[in-house]
Amino acid sequence: MSGFERILARVGGDALRSYCSSAIEDELRNLQTRMKTCLESVEQAMKVQEAVAKLDVPMSRENAATCAEIKRKYAKFSADLKGFVEEQRKLQAEAPEASPDDQQKQSEQQSRERVTKLLGKIQHRITRKRNDAWIDKNFADVETIASIIGDDDFAGPDKALRNELVLVLDHLISAVLLSPLTNQSTLEKMEKVLKKLADVHDDIDEYIKSSSELLTKKRAAYTSQNESNNIVDAAEEPRMKRQRVENTPQSDFLVKVERTAAAVAAAEAAGSDATYEVFVSDLPWGTTKEADVASYFGIAGAVVSVQMPTMADGSTVGVAIVRFATLEGMTLALRMDGYPFNGKNIRVVVHKSN
Structure with a gap:
């Protein structure tokens, strides 16, 4: 497959413009590697030929043919490379000079x-x-x-x-x-x-x-940097846990506790059939994509699925149900209540299935 065919195999459509330059760079690196390999082969062949000449022993017909073939390939490669370089220089010289606007x-x-x-x-x-x-x-x-x-x-x-x-x-x-x-x-x-x-x-x-x-x-x-760098021993750990709880804004903490408790209760009631879902509202209407929502909540944990109701024309209506693989992922997602998504602060609560 030629270099150009490899480029076309890798990219297509609108992506061609973006990736063409990097693909050409790959081809030039390929060419450089081939040239290095060819030079090494020629050097080895010359060393063998010089060693045989010093011994004043004629090379066998097979070795002489191999050496001649390597030299022939090197000469052809050098000619092709020279032609390529000259062609590129010619194209560069003929290219019209870009106007200030184009630049x-x-x-x-x-x-x-x-x-x-x-x-x-x-x-x-x-x-x-x-x-x-x-x-x-x-x-x-x-x-x-x-x-x-x-x-x-x-x-x-x-x-x-x-x-x-x-x-x-x-x-x-x-x-x-x-x-x-x-x-x-x-x-x-x-x-x-x-x-x-x-x-x-x-x-x-x-x-x-x-x-x-x-x-x-x-x-x-959040703790200050000095507090986060302190070393806490086992005896101090319970007190530090209480301190972290006390430092958390009361409203955020209570919301987190209530929602986590509800999620755990639902999971225990469902047993092995438990689903870990949150209901998201206040998403931007119309253009929000499921992939963007899944990627966003993937920060909290592995997302199993995203369901987004749509209108007749396919546009979204600002809500989504996000299902997580684990309770930990759902619990962490509940902390994202009030976080920004596409510039809007979203609401996140435990999803209550019917």
Whole structure:
């Protein structure tokens, strides 16, 4: 299969534009590897030929033929490579010089692609990686995104990119709030990072404002950095547990206890047929996708299914039933009551099946 056929086999449609450059880079690396292998073969053949010449012993007909074949292939490869390089230089010389407008559009396109890749990395870390560094790495990537979209040469994020940015930030905020690694210092840092996205677009400014209000409200429930670094011995553990309970805002804590108790009671009553479901409301109407909801609640635990009622035209109506594989996943999801999803604070309660 030729290099071009391999490119077409890997990508197609709209994806061709995005992946073509990386596929060509793969082909060039392939070419470099083949050239290195060929050179090594020629060097080995020359060494053998020189060694035989020093011994003043004629090579066998078979070895001489092998050596000649290697040299022939190397000569053909060198000629093909030379032709390829000359063709690329010719194409580059003949290419029309891009106008300033074209250069601007190309620069903006590259910036958008970079932002999209960074958003993908953030999402990947949230859903796939659970090491201690994922929070700081994601904060660093958000700061990079802020510097890109805040640049004067960048025309600003379009609606699709704004929606994608908000969705990923929703995932990040919720994952940080649910993480056992989070303390008050973490929330303060996240708030500062989010504010670096300000003054890019009114939609994002409104999102930052509501997110900051949520973080301020939730901050009291988390220990300070000094408290989180303290070593607690076995005798102190019960007292520290009580302290964590006392530090939790009363309303949030009571809600959590009541809902967890209801879920456990339902699970015990159902026995082996227990289902762990939450009912989600206040989702954005019309365009919310099941995959986005499943990905979002996947932060809490493994999602078995998502059910979203729709109208006759297929648009959603702002509610969903999310089923988890375990009670722990459902219990953690209950903490996401009031968390942001697509810029709206959602409601999450235990689903009471009929």
